[in-house]
Amino acid sequence: MALVGALPLGSLWQLLAGKLWEDPRCAAYRYFAVSLAERLRELEQSSSLDIGDALSKPETQPLLLSAFETAAKSIGEKKLEALRNAAIQGIFERSYPFDLSVMVFSLLDRVTEGHVLMLHVVANRGGPGKAPLYEMELRQVGITTEMRRTSDTSLMAHQMTLNEMILHDLINMGLVGTRLEIGPVHSWSTDPSRNAPARVMLTKKGQLFIEHIFPDSED
Structure with a gap:
């Protein structure tokens, strides 16, 4: 109730009463x-957290209002889970400085479910003893x-193109970076996949972002 009362959104009472299910944004x-x-109830019962x-x-x-506004525009359980974790750590547990929480919420407003899923894959393959994934693998x-079994490969090609665009987005946001593995090269091919492969890894910014939204990530 304290959480609800902190938001200047009168319609939230109707929402929690189940009266606004028609709009998909309200479902999220x-x-x-x-x-x-x-x-929050679990944390309050198991720790000294004072809501x-x-x-x-x-x-x-x-910050809380920003989190709810982002939730209303979000699609996908993984994205909403990331947003919830960021709210817990950045707003209530204060695990990170305020400025960092602001940056994380700003990024969460920009990323999609696909971005979050790919970040999770990159993070879980970048831990100690694990070689980061190649760009082509992502x-x-x-x-x-x-x-793979369907005779129509257009769906798979579409997914691969989408993943490539998502990866470029993550690079542009500074969340991941690439490292070329250059060995003996006798000649360069016009086919980029046959040249020196690039591995993808989290940047420092990406690592902080992942820790914020997935505190139990394997990495």
Whole structure:
């Protein structure tokens, strides 16, 4: 109730009462509100977290409002899970400086479910003792056995193109970077896939982002 009362959104009461299910944005909003409230209740019961104290701080309301606005525009359970984790750590547990939380919420407003999934794949393959994935391998993310078996390869080609665009987005946002593995090269091919392969890894910014949104990530 304290969480709900902190938001200057009168319609939230109707939403939690189940009266605004028609709009898909409200479904995402409701899912986020309920999962956030449940997690906060668990934390309050198992630790010394004081929700009332957190809500009384001046920087809480703008961050919380930003989180709910992003939730209303989000599609995908993984994206909403990342947003909830960022809200828990950045707003209530204060695990990170305020400026970093602002940056994370700004990035979460830009990324899609596909971006979050690819970041998770990159993070889990970049830990100690694990070689980072090649750029070409990341183009296969989300491609199922059914896609490979179908006689129409257009769906798989579309997914690979989408993954390539998502990877470029993550590079442009500074969340991942590439490292060429250059060995003996006798001649360069016009086919880029036959030249020196590039591995993809999290940047420092990407690592902080992942820690914020997936605190239990394997990396």
